[in-house]
Amino acid sequence: MAGQHNSTSSGGSSERAPRTFRVWRGDARGGQFHDYTTQVGEGMVVLDAIHQIQAESAPDLACRWNCKAGKCGSCSAEINGTPRLMCMTRMDQLPPDGPVTVEPMRAFPPVRDLVTDVSHNFRAKKSIKKFTPRKPDAPDGTWRMQQADVDRVQEFRKCIECFLCQDVCHVLRDHHKHDEFVGPRLLVYAAALEMHPLDTENRLADLKNRHGIGYCNITKCCTKVCPEHITITDNSIIPLKERVVDEFYDPLTKLFRIFKPGK
Amino acid sequence: MEHYQTLEHDVVVIGAGGAGLRAAIEASAMGCSVALVCKSLLGKAHTVMAEGGMAAAMANVDDRDSWKVHFADTMRGGQYLNNWRMAQLHAQEAPARVRELEAWGAVFDRTRDGRILQRNFGGHRYPRLAHVGDRTGLEMIRTLQDHGIHQGIDVFMEMTVVSLLKDGDRVVGALGYDRERGRFRVWKAKAVVLATGGVGKAFRITSNSWEYTGDGHALAYEAGADLLDMEFVQFHPTGMVWPPSVRGILVTEGVRGEGGVLRNKDGRRFMFDDIPDNYRNQTAKDEEEGWRYVCGDKNANRPPELLTRDHVARCINREVKAGRGSPHGGVFLDIAWIKEKIPNSEEHIRKKLPSMYHQFITLANIDITKVPMEVGPTTHYIMGGVRVDGDTQMSTVPGLFAAGEVAAGLHGANRLGGNSLSDLVVFGKRAGEHAAKFAKEHGAGAVNPAQVEDAIRRALAPFDRGDAGENAFAVQSDLQGTMQDLVGIVRTENEMLRALEEIGRLKARAAKVGVSGHREYNPGWHTSIDLHNLLTVSEAITRAAIERKESRGAQFREDYPDKSAECAKFNLVLRKGADGRMQVVREPVRPLPAELQQIIEENK
Structure with a gap:
């Protein structure tokens, strides 16, 4: 992994000063914080410091990362207690004194050091019914959609699957309801499908029964940590909750159903 | 000896970016059992970083466009060293692959009449890039991923292949390890598809992630396959240059497609000073004409900032070396200037280039809607790779296929922006299809345990x-x-x-x-x-x-x-000689059929 060399490449002079990083090291059996000191310069992000530590003093320090530009969502961690992407957390955004703590996402089982087992998210996604488009609008097999009609879905599709929203969600983090609740990321995914102008599938029963949408009590922690600034709660979860309520709890709808056989 | 697990599939795909996912989907759809082995988590491959768009001559924005113009543009960009068959198939099939992504749930930006919007890009004669803001790669990989997980493909995440296994001349599987535990595993297969991407990490300044270490190139080479065109490495003209820790991170060509201009420290638009002869007829005479092109005036030619990447990168390099660069060793890329031309320019920039806005404000404290960026060349892409048959994507080794960046041929001496995302799906599909055919026509080979043990x-x-x-x-x-x-x-x-x-x-x-x-x-x-x-x-x-x-x-x-x-x-072929040393062989360029030659002449 060569990211550490970026931090030493030329490009202008910059002041460098030592800084201590308190990094959690361990695995499923347990672990503890270790202190590492490395030089920090202008513009550096936390991921740069982790890479420097790997190259200088801990070559076996495990950390997941790819793009280093906030696009792939691999380097999620908890920095000074807040879920963030390490590649997008600049050192000058953190308090200037004291050690910087870096620990793995706590809502997922630890694998090693900063790497966690995020397989829950992949399993949960598979349980959501896939995109099923209506018949094409034009004879050449294409569809027509107005930009205004896709803006809403495009917001959800910005998601980089960093799973920070899952990490901060108390239903998963504190109550460990992974088997009953898919979590905010997958609710955003479901919303992107449900609100897709071409989609014809109905996922409301699943959202209510299998995916546990009722567990969310709208504390909006997920929205706060989203690095893509997706308004997870207001724009995706609440509208989905409203649809579920309309479908299953609305007394008028219930009444209509009695008289309307079929659906 | 080290214990290892052996799994059997009809087709093994190595790499899960756009090409690997598309190949796996196709092979699976043809009834094959498929293993998809990815170095990172699913959906994190390098495709996710592609920004500008996906080139396909759908003619949604300019009805003069056609596969023939796209073909001619690709050949001109590649300086005619391209595998013309691949350039032809790519131009002909890209529109169908874009529409297929839409059918699988992709949500591209729209035209006023509700069709897929297309934007300008360097070297493309007409607006041709289907896109989603500046995160088109994310849209592509997520669409393929979300479609692929319902296809019955066995996905192996965070596993790295270290060796291909052979039975005589033929490839019959791959050996790899999982990152989590470091345990080895053999994927036995009737056909193997390489979709491992590029080699950017061979260079210090690169837009590529740690994964891009030429794995597929080296695996194929060691297995006896030919590599082709390896001298052609694309240096993208615009990478970030400051602060040091982000040096090399990509700044999409889309910035220039939306009207961004390059200036040196004296404020001069130096790209007007050096326009190659073969592009003179297609390049704006002055700044005013360049802006009209950006605005969609069909009678205007493109601004010189949208010349091919090789040329723009060299011009930037020259400005910097001549002492006319920006403070941190780059030049200025200015999109903020369009405020002189359109109202609400700041909102417009944030809408069209959201990741660029986000990237600069977060990593460099620069608001691109207000001030210019500093940019310089960064290693971005390799045109060279595994030599493949244009129709089937099979390498010179039976049973071994390659698609996407790891394969050579489509781009010749230089790739046009936007031709990579379309490459992934056009040839990913073909590789998957022909790997599946190969698997059906050939039984399973035998894995030699001695090869496995030696590699371990x-x-x-x-x-x-x-x-x-x-x-x-x-x-x-x-x-x-x-x-x-x-x-x-x-x-x-x-x-x-x-x-x-x-x-x-x-x-x-x-x-x-x-x-x-x-x-x-x-x-x-x-x-x-x-x-x-x-x-x-x-x-x-x-x-x-x-x-x-x-x-x-x-x-x-x-x-x-x-x-x-x-x-x-000639093209240059590299292969491992009998003495184990690398040989360089000149391979004559295959002559173009008359009808394709005529298309090129008509579009000069």
């Missing part, structure tokens, strides 16, 4: 040397410095000969790399394995670049600054 022994050797061995990170860093400084954007014979010597020394050091600790998620160990691949591709790039004594496309030779008619007649 080599992979684990660094642990035997422990801390006493060389540091893998240090060797990798020295290789990156060598390639950056001696085989970079401007090349000379003397420097490249020095690079070859240095690569020889680095190989000796790499053979002595030691790793301490455990096998679980140990980046030092992983780097020691990747290092072998990086050294192989670095040698291939350097040997080919020495052999091509001319400047063409992405290859610029200071000692041979012009194109040579002689060199236009």
Whole structure:
């Protein structure tokens, strides 16, 4: 992994000063914080410091990362207690004194050091019914959609699957309801499908029964940590909750159903 | 001996970016059992970083566009060293692949009449890139991923392949390890598709992630396959240059497509000063015409900022070397200036280039809606790769296929922006289809345990040397410095000969790399394995670049600054000789059929 060399490449002079990083090291059996000191310069992000530590003093320090530009969502961690992407957390955004703590996402089982087992998210996604488009609008097999009609879905599709929203969600983090609740990321995914102008599938029963949408009590922690600034709660979860309520709890709808056989 | 698990599939796909996912989907749809092996988590591959768009002549924005114009543009961009069959198939099939993504749930930006919007890009005659803001790659990989997970494909995440397994001439599987535990595994298969991407980590300044270590190139080479066109490495003209830790991160060509201009420290739009003859007829005469083009005026020619990437990168390099650069060794890329032209420009920029806005404000404290960016060239893409058949994507080794960046041919000497995303799906589909056919027509071969054990022994050797061995990170860093400084954007014979010597020394050091600790998620160990691949591709790039004594496309030779008619007649093939040494062989360029030649003439 060569990211550490970026931090030493030329490009202008910059002041460098030592800084201590308190990094959690361990695995499923347990672990503890270790202190590492490395030089920090202008513009550096936390991921740069982790890479420097790997190259200088801990070559076996495990950390997941790819793009280093906030696009792939691999380097999620908890920095000074807040879920963030390490590649997008600049050192000058953190308090200037004291050690910087870096620990793995706590809502997922630890694998090693900063790497966690995020397989829950992949399993949960598979349980959501896939995109099923209506018949094409034009004879050449294409569809027509107005930009205004896709803006809403495009917001959800910005998601980089960093799973920070899952990490901060108390239903998963504190109550460990992974088997009953898919979590905010997958609710955003479901919303992107449900609100897709071409989609014809109905996922409301699943959202209510299998995916546990009722567990969310709208504390909006997920929205706060989203690095893509997706308004997870207001724009995706609440509208989905409203649809579920309309479908299953609305007394008028219930009444209509009695008289309307079929659906 | 080390224990390993053996799994059997009809087709194994190595790599899960756009090409690998598309290949896996196709092979699976044809009834094959498919294993998809990815170095990272599913959905994190390099495709996710592609920004600008996906080139396809759908003619939604300009009805003069057609596959023929796209074909001619691609050949012109590649300086006619392209595999013309691939350029033809790519141009013909890309529109269907875009529409297919829409049918699988992709949500592209729209035209006023509700169709898929297309934007301008360098070297493309008409607005041709289907896009989603500046995150088109994310849209593509997520669409393929979300479609693929319902296709019954067995996905193996965070597993790295270290060797291909052969039965006689034929490839019959792959050996790899999982990062989580460091355990080995054999995927036995009737056909193998390489979709491993590129080699950017051979250079110091690159837009590529740690994964891009030339794995597929080296796996194919070691398995006896031909590599082609390895001298052609694309330096993207616009990477970030400041602060140091983000140097090399990509700034999409879409910025220029939306009207961004390049200026030197004196404020001069230097791109107007050097327009190649073969593009003169298609380039704006002045700034006013360039802006009209950006606004969609069909009678205007494109601004010189949208010339091909090789040319723009060299012009930037020249400005910097002449002392006319920006404070941190780049030039200025200005999109904020469009406020002179349109109302609500700040909102417009944030809407069209949201990731760029986000990237600069977060990492560099720069608001691109208000001030110019500083940019400079960054290693971005390799046109060269595994030599494949244009129709089937099969390499010169039976049962081994390649698609996407790891394959060579489509782009010739220089790739046009936007032709990569379409490459992934056009040839990913073809590779998957023909790998499935091959699997059905050929039974399973036999895996030789001695090959497996030998490869495992080599992979684990660094642990035997422990801390006493060389540091893998240090060797990798020295290789990156060598390639950056001696085989970079401007090349000379003397420097490249020095690079070859240095690569020889680095190989000796790499053979002595030691790793301490455990096998679980140990980046030092992983780097020691990747290092072998990086050294192989670095040698291939350097040997080919020495052999091509001319400047063409992405290859610029200071000692041979012009194109040579002689060199236009061959591609360079690299293969492992019987003595184990790398051979460079001239392969005559296949002549174009008359009808394709005519298309090129008509579009000159």
